[in-house]
Amino acid sequence: MTGKQFTSVWVREPRKPASPGRSREEIVRAAVEMLDEEGLSGLSMRKLGAKLGAGATSLYWYVAHKDELLELVYDEVWSEMIAPDPGRVGWRDSVSAVAHGMRQAILRHPWSADLIGRLPALGPHAMLVADRMRKMIKAAGFTGKEVDFAISTLTAYVFGMTIPEIAWNTAMGDRYDADEMRAVVTRAAAGHPDMLERIDMDTYDDPRAIREMCFDFGLVSLLDGLERRLAT
Amino acid sequence: MTGKQFTSVWVREPRKPASPGRSREEIVRAAVEMLDEEGLSGLSMRKLGAKLGAGATSLYWYVAHKDELLELVYDEVWSEMIAPDPGRVGWRDSVSAVAHGMRQAILRHPWSADLIGRLPALGPHAMLVADRMRKMIKAAGFTGKEVDFAISTLTAYVFGMTIPEIAWNTAMGDRYDADEMRAVVTRAAAGHPDMLERIDMDTYDDPRAIREMCFDFGLVSLLDGLERRLAT
DNA sequence: ACCTGAACACCGTTCAAGT
DNA sequence: ACCTGAACACCGTTCAAGT
Numbered sequence: 001m002t003g004k005q006f007t008s009v010w011v012r013e014p015r016k017p018a019s020p021g022r023s024r025e026e027i028v029r030a031a032v033e034m035l036d037e038e039g040l041s042g043l044s045m046r047k048l049g050a051k052l053g054a055g056a057t058s059l060y061w062y063v064a065h066k067d068e069l070l071e072l073v074y075d076e077v078w079s080e081m082i083a084p085d086p087g088r089v090g091w092r093d094s095v096s097a098v099a100h101g102m103r104q105a106i107l108r109h110p111w112s113a114d115l116i117g118r119l120p121a122l123g124p125h126a127m128l129v130a131d132r133m134r135k136m137i138k139a140a141g142f143t144g145k146e147v148d149f150a151i152s153t154l155t156a157y158v159f160g161m162t163i164p165e166i167a168w169n170t171a172m173g174d175r176y177d178a179d180e181m182r183a184v185v186t187r188a189a190a191g192h193p194d195m196l197e198r199i200d201m202d203t204y205d206d207p208r209a210i211r212e213m214c215f216d217f218g219l220v221s222l223l224d225g226l227e228r229r230l231a232t
Numbered sequence: 233m234t235g236k237q238f239t240s241v242w243v244r245e246p247r248k249p250a251s252p253g254r255s256r257e258e259i260v261r262a263a264v265e266m267l268d269e270e271g272l273s274g275l276s277m278r279k280l281g282a283k284l285g286a287g288a289t290s291l292y293w294y295v296a297h298k299d300e301l302l303e304l305v306y307d308e309v310w311s312e313m314i315a316p317d318p319g320r321v322g323w324r325d326s327v328s329a330v331a332h333g334m335r336q337a338i339l340r341h342p343w344s345a346d347l348i349g350r351l352p353a354l355g356p357h358a359m360l361v362a363d364r365m366r367k368m369i370k371a372a373g374f375t376g377k378e379v380d381f382a383i384s385t386l387t388a389y390v391f392g393m394t395i396p397e398i399a400w401n402t403a404m405g406d407r408y409d410a411d412e413m414r415a416v417v418t419r420a421a422a423g424h425p426d427m428l429e430r431i432d433m434d435t436y437d438d439p440r441a442i443r444e445m446c447f448d449f450g451l452v453s454l455l456d457g458l459e460r461r462l463a464t
Numbered sequence: 465a466c467c468t469g470a471a472c473a474c475c476g477t478t479c480a481a482g483t
Numbered sequence: 484a485c486c487t488g489a490a491c492a493c494c495g496t497t498c499a500a501g502t
Contacts, residue, residue: 005405006416022485045476055487057477066476117345117395120403122420131424138426145442146449148430152393153450160392161384163349171352173237184238188354192363194370198380210377217378217461218385225457229449254466277495287468289496298495468501475494482487 009064009071010122022052024062028072032109035073039170040111045069070115075123077112080105082129091140092223095154098133099219102158106166113166116159141230150226157222161215168207178204241296241303242354254284256294260304264341267305271402272343277301302347307355309344312337314361323372324455327386330365331451334390338398345398348391373462382458389454393447400439410436 030051034043045066046056063069083098106112121130130151137150172181181204189195203210262283266275277298278288295301315330338344353362362383369382404413413436421427435442 005407005409006403006412008403008416010420011416044474046474057479057488058486060477061485113349114346117349117398118402120399121396122416127420127424127427131421131427134426145433145435145445148435149446149449150453152446153389153453156392156396156450157385157389157454158392159395160388160390163391163395164353164388166349167352170350171238171240175237177237180238184240184243184354188242188356188359189363192359194366195359195363201377203377203380213377214381214384217381218388221382221385221457221461222389222454223457224460225453225455228456228460229453276493278493289469289498290467292496293466466502468499470497470499472497473495476492478491479489480487481489483485 008120008122009068010124012064022054022058022062024072027052027059027062027069028076031069031073032076035111036109040114043111067119071119071123074112074115074119074121075125077105077109077115078121078123078129079125080108082125083132085132091136092227094136095133095140095223096219098129098136099154099158100215102129102155103162103215106159106162107169110166110170113163116163140226146229150229153226154222157218161218165211176207181207240352240354241300242356254286254290254294256304259284259291259294259301260308263301263305264308267343268341272346275343299351303351303355306344306347306351306353307357309337309341309347310353310355310361311357312340314357315364317364323368324459326368327365327372327455328451330361330368331386331390332447334361334387335394335447338391338394339401342398342402345395348395372458378461382461385458386454389450393450397443408439413439 027048031043031048034048034051045059049056049059052059059069063072081098081102083094083101133151133154134147137147137154140150142150182199185204186196186199189199259280263275263280266280266283277291281288281291284291291301295304313330313334315326315333365383365386366379369379372382374382414431417436418428418431421431
């Protein structure tokens with residue numbers, strides 16, 4: 001009678017402990033490779049099958065459907081987000097390290113940006129990261145619901161900073177042209193004089209460096225704000 | 233010789249000032265409707281054509297390709313993010329209002345979460361929101377690059393908080409079952425004792441209320457942190 | 465100037481059939 | 484237990500042809 005609403009790879013057992021033929025790990029590894037090379041729209045079950053020297057539909061024995069495969073590769077990205085153990089370094093430093101690690105992992109696998117809004121992060125690696133963060137936040141002094149709130153706030157910041165960054169990267173293609181970018185933004189900002197002052201700033205000359213600065217600015221602000229919660 | 237890297241609806245003229253047949257506005261409106269009802273994967277050019285009583289491919293006269301249509305509908309979401317003019321209310325209040333407005337607009341149109349990582353926000357409505365925010369941030373006292381940084385930080389927070397929220401909503405389907413959710417999370421958190429303490433908390437009984445609290449907690453923290461930047 | 469239909473090269477997924 | 488191929492119901496996009 002309790003209708004199963006929630007479906008996910010993580011709530012059903014894998015087919016077999018160890019299979020002789022292809023394996024889930026092999027498939028996931030190949031999928032990540034394909035995604036890194038061709039992006040989310042470049043991944044198809046048929047092409048992935050071909051890449052593994054298998055028939056177009058044989059992957060369906062290991063994976064219920066494409067979405068399940070995506071859950072698997074998504075957690076693979078989380079596996080690269082793991083920061084060093086809390087250790088003796090202060091909570092601000094460890095949290096900053098995770099934050100930077102998360103951003104870098106997403107930037108390395110831009111297709112993952114699309115998955116954040118599509119799949120809850122329930123995989124084992126996501127859980128490990130969450131657990132580490134939890135320890136850091138508790139070490140900082142947070143208690144009760146505020147532990148969850150602080151974690152959510154921090155990951156929200158990292159995701160929110162990184163996801164639109166990827167939109168820009170992919171929209172601009174491989175090569176970056178500062179002048180073209182200035183032209184695009186100038187055109188878009190037409191009619192908003194306040195925004196135009198941005199254009200002749202050096203912001204567009206080295207976007208990567210600026211983004212790092214921006215990320216750090218926001219992170220420091222957020223950490224300061226969280227610290228203030230602890231004082232009261 | 234300058235290779236066109238950057239393509240977007242916003243950098244090319246629309247076909248015609250006013251056409252007698254179908255119009256871009258009509259198409260965009262129908263697309264938003266379809267997206268609200270069926271989600272991003274439910275929108276196809278063919279079905280949209282049919283909905284408008286047109287042949288499967290006639291939309292291609294108004295829109296270069298599907299991605300361009302998505303840019304258009306994306307900006308439509310931004311049009312719902314507009315907050316009241318700065319007015320005499322303090323910068324913290326106006327910024328909070330925009331933040332909540334942005335979150336609500338995205339929640340109303342969950343498909344937009346996927347677009348944030350795919351399309352730079354360059355449409356006229358996105359620009360208007362950015363312009364308003366810029367005025368608020370300047371009124372707060374920020375100058376130079378920090379104006380941009382503060383804006384980016386705030387929108388990052390809102391996006392990052394809302395995007396995974398949508399992942400949860402869609403994964404859980406229409407009806408929410410607190411016990412099922414607790415079971416799912418318990419299972420995922422197996423092996424992380426620190427995380428399990430979360431389960432018996434009342435967190436899952438009214439997720440909507442908790443999320444609001446969480447959003448406010450993070451927003452206040454962030455605003456406090458930004459305010460600290462101004463002091464130094 | 466606008467719309468159509470057929471056609472091309474793809475998709476995810478199911479399922480009976482093979483080994 | 485694992486893999487295959489054919490088949491179904493879709494996609495986005497191009498383009499010659501119509502009005």
